[in-house]
Amino acid sequence: MNTVVLLVCTGLGLGALYFLVASGLSLIFGLMDVLNFAHGALLSVGAYAAWWASAEAGAGFWWAVLFGTVTGTAASVLLELAVIRPLYSRPRDQILATVGVGLALPALIMGIWGADARPFQPPAALAGTVSLLGAVVPVNRFVLMGAALVVLVLLRLFLSRTRYGLVVRAGVEDRAMVTALGIDVRRAFTLVFAIGGAAAALGGALAGLYFGSVNPGQGTGLLIFAFVVVVMGGMGSVTGAAVASAAVGLVQQFANYYTAAGLGDLSVVVLLAVLLLVRPRGLTGRLA
Amino acid sequence: MTDDSSLTQDRKAAANGQVPGAAEAPAPLLAVRDLRVVIDGLHILHGVDLDVAPTGVTALLGRNGAGKTTTAKAIMGLVPRTGSLLFGGVELAVLPTHLVVRQGIGYAPEDRGIFAGLTVAENLRLAERDAEPAYDLVHELFPELRKRSRQAAGTLSGGQQQMVAIGRTLLNRNRLIIADEPTKGLAPKIVSEVAEVLARAAERVPILLVEQNLALVRRLAGRCTVLADGRTVHQGDTAELLADEEASRRLLGVGSRRASAAAEQTGADGPARPVESVTEVTST
Secondary structure: HHHHHHHHHHHHHHHHHHHHHHHHHHHHHHHHOOOOOOHHHHHHHHHHHHHHHHHHHOOOOHHHHHHHHHHHHHHHHHHHHHHHHHHHHOHHHHHHHHHHHHHHHHHHHHHHOOOOOEOOOOOOOOOOOOOOOOOEEEEHHHHHHHHHHHHHHHHHHHHHHHHHHHHHHHHHHOOOHOOOOOOOOOHHHHHHHHHHHHHHHHHHHHHHHHHHEEEOHHHHHHEEEEEEEHHHHOOOOOHHHHHHHHHHHHHHHOOOOOOOOHHHHHHHHHHHHHHHOOOOOOOOOOOO | OHHHHHHHHHHHHOOOOOOOOOOOOEEEEEEEEEEEEOOOOOOEEEEEEEOOOOOOEEEEEEOOOOOOHHHHHHHHHOOOEEEEEOOOOOOOHHOOHHHHHOOOOOEEEOOOOOOOEEEEEHHHHHHOOOOOOOOOHHHHHHHHHHHHHOOOOOOOHHHHHHHHHHHHHHHOOOEEEEEEEOOOOHHHHHHHHHHHHHHHHHHHOEEEEEOHHHHHHHHHHOOOOEEEEEEEEEEEEEHHHHHHHHHHHHHHHOHHHHHHHHHHHHOOOOOOOOOHHHHHHOOO
């Protein structure tokens, strides 16, 4: 029982991290048909900015998280304006450009701070553990779950209650028709990149907490699972991404523990394949 | 073809009691000149000329594949286009779609362009551009839309979806409405409802109407442009074109069908008398 509780908490914590990356990825693909391979790099930017603020500049933990998130958001907006926007009508070039940025940013980070993992000191309040149903669970799992939940609620409010949210939902269905109603959909593109970048960078800042360290390749490693989550959840569906994130995190943890280490990753791929056979359009049944 | 159109223009002017020659039609609201569209190396339009009259309904006709829908899309900037699209002194050909719309052009596309996952109210709200959108008008014309405002638009019938599409164009004070086959695939009763709405809308805003239903065209459209193979082949008075059996067969490919329909009615073999046969089909 103790083990199961711990595995569930760890799995959901990891799932929360996947969700922070995948929610933006899903919205960006759903609205713009852009596969943003640089999304993992945005997570790394957030992670290193938070680490730098905390370890080098001496900022408190929450200030460091905020700094990481803001830096990642700015990087994401810059990416959209400078790299994606000039390539709107050239999807193949877009993929090459985002793959390029996805490789260059971690390399840049490696060039400045080295390839080795840097320890990330959590504040005392978040370094400890709590006991839950007899299991001893690190607090940081709950921080991640809480952050993912807040992001999920905020995203849903944004999508359902605001004019831009309406534009995004409509744009996911038919982008051309949105422009044919007199709406400059490019603003929504930049906004969605900002939101996606913010969530990923927040994920990066909290990944330092979860793993206890930051390293340049972290984002890219998480990106692969985030893509699995996006496909499983249905492109452009935030709620689908949340459900799929939790499923992937849990399956991964349980498979790693009860079978051989490493089989967790494989079982995620099997899960994806099975889901695509049963529901080719993903959990939410949305069209890609 | 140039002869044709100038001739029909003169005739129309004469019919209106004007002197031919002094019969300059009022300056068109939208003047399309040499509109060309190339998609993936394929020439879809090669030289469309089209004048949209500043009042009433102007019909865009032609057989399937003549380029009517592409012309509508090209005006809206939804496909890459070259040529001139002068709209009240503004060149639309250089503008992206959302700026074309903001010149005051409402567009109801062939596939209706409804957002299936959004509610009826959200579909309409998305189209709001004016500070005070004309919901009174839209709900007066389509009381159904008010009743179904919280229903997902994807679950509406074809006719109801068309109402949403037309409603969106009437929400703002547009200077032109482009309606692409608004009656396509609708039941006859709904077709006459849509026709009624278009007639009322045309009293306040000019309409460019792409339409296959010639009865509807005859009833609504004063002037028409006919396309064939991506080119303009005729511009002139709608009633005159439809009264000319030979010309409408040649330009629209409908003569034979009409003749056989008339033949069925009269029980006679061979081509029916032109004037009668036109009346059969075009009276509503």
